Amino acid sequence: GQNIDQPTEMTATEGAIVQINCTYQTSGFNGLFWYQQHAGEAPTFLSYNVLDGLEEKGRFSSFLSRSKGYSYLLLKELQMKDSASYLCAVMDSNYQLIWGAGTKLIIKP
Amino acid sequence: IAGITQAPTSQILAAGRRMTLRCTQDMRHNAMYWYRQDLGLGLRLIHYSNTAGTTGKGEVPDGYSVSRANTDDFPLTLASAVPSQTSVYFCASSPGTGNTGELFFGEGSRLTVL
Numbered sequence: 001g002q003n004i005d006q007p008t009e010m011t012a013t014e015g016a017i018v019q020i021n022c023t024y025q026t027s028g029f030n031g032l033f034w035y036q037q038h039a040g041e042a043p044t045f046l047s048y049n050v051l052d053g054l055e056e057k058g059r060f061s062s063f064l065s066r067s068k069g070y071s072y073l074l075l076k077e078l079q080m081k082d083s084a085s086y087l088c089a090v091m092d093s094n095y096q097l098i099w100g101a102g103t104k105l106i107i108k109p
Numbered sequence: 110i111a112g113i114t115q116a117p118t119s120q121i122l123a124a125g126r127r128m129t130l131r132c133t134q135d136m137r138h139n140a141m142y143w144y145r146q147d148l149g150l151g152l153r154l155i156h157y158s159n160t161a162g163t164t165g166k167g168e169v170p171d172g173y174s175v176s177r178a179n180t181d182d183f184p185l186t187l188a189s190a191v192p193s194q195t196s197v198y199f200c201a202s203s204p205g206t207g208n209t210g211e212l213f214f215g216e217g218s219r220l221t222v223l
Contacts, residue, residue, distance in 0.1 A: 004151060033210050042199060042214035043152075087152070091210050096167070099151030 002026045004100035006088050011106045012078055020073045020086050020103045028093020034062050034073045035087040037102065043087055047073070075105075083107045112136065113215035115200050121221045122190050130185045130218045132200030140203045141183040142167075142212065143175060145196040152199065158183055190222045 003025045012018040024032070031050040035043040049055055049064035049071060061074040073086055085102040092098055113134045122128050134141065143155040154167030158177040172194060174186045187194055197219050201212040 031210050035212075042216050043212075044214070045211045048210060089151075089210070096154060097152075097210060097212075099153070101149055101151045 002090075002092060002098045004088055004090060004098055006086075006100040006103045008101070009104045009106065011108060012075075014078055014080060014107055014109050016078050017074065017076050018078060018105065020075075020088075020105065022071045022073070022088035022100060024069050024071070024088070024090045024098070024100075026090045026092045026098055029066060030091040030093065030095055032062075032064055032071050033089045033091070033097065034071075035089065036084050037087060038084045046086075078107050080107050080109070113200055113202060113213060115198075115215035115218050117218060118216065119219040121223065122187075124191055124222055126190050128187045128190055128220070130187075130198055130200075130220070132183045132185070132215060133181050134183075134200075134202045134213075135181065136202060136204075136213065137180060138202035138204050138213070139180070140205060140209075141177065142201045142203075143173070143183070143185045144199045144201065145169065146199060146217075147196050155185065155198075187220075190220075192222045194220065195222045196220060 006022045034046040037043040047062040054063045059076045064071045085104045087102045088100040089097045116131045139160045142157045144152040153169045156175040158164045161180045197217045199217050200215040203209050
């Protein structure tokens with residue numbers, strides 16, 4: 001079966017750096033996506049990786065290793081507004097997104 | 110403001126009743142999707158439509174139906190609601206005729222079936 005694993009919850013301090021990991025096993029691979037979802041709101045697109053390596057976008061970076069079935073989302077200079085759930089999703093061989101359950105990130109002052 | 114509008118925002122429904130969740134987008138996106146989100150689970154695809162006039166089944170289609178008469182509207186119907194359909198439902202769209210992976214989501218419809 002297809003599977004996306006990410007930690008259920010993480011806690012970090014304002015101003016610090018946090019890394020949210022995602023491992024996947026899917027039938028085929030056509031890209032990995034990270035979304036942010038604040039409580040009670042809709043998910044919003046953060047990043048996309050299809051080739052190995054690091055993609056940087058401001059305070060957020062996303063890394064992919066296809067051979068290891070592994071990605072991480074790196075958040076720098078954490079702000080209170082970064083408190084949210086972060087969803088990892090992989091596009092499979094049928095171009096359907098397979099979603100992880102999400103990682104709830106709690107930022108403490 | 111361009112985007113996706115869902116209605117209702119929240120609804121409590123008796124089991125056995127019929128319910129239609131509405132979804133309208135004004136971004137002229139070809140592809141549209143319905144997901145359900147349950148605690149501890151990832152988003153699960155119910156139905157999708159790559160372009161007006163076509164629909165397809167996702168991972169959990171049973172008990173749900175959709176139609177895509179035009180580009181803008183993609184309603185989801187529960188013919189006879191059951192308690193296991195209690196969930197938050199998200200409508201989403203993406204540009205292009207297939208799934209680019211970058212989805213734009215509506216604000217969600219919270220449905221409780223008693």
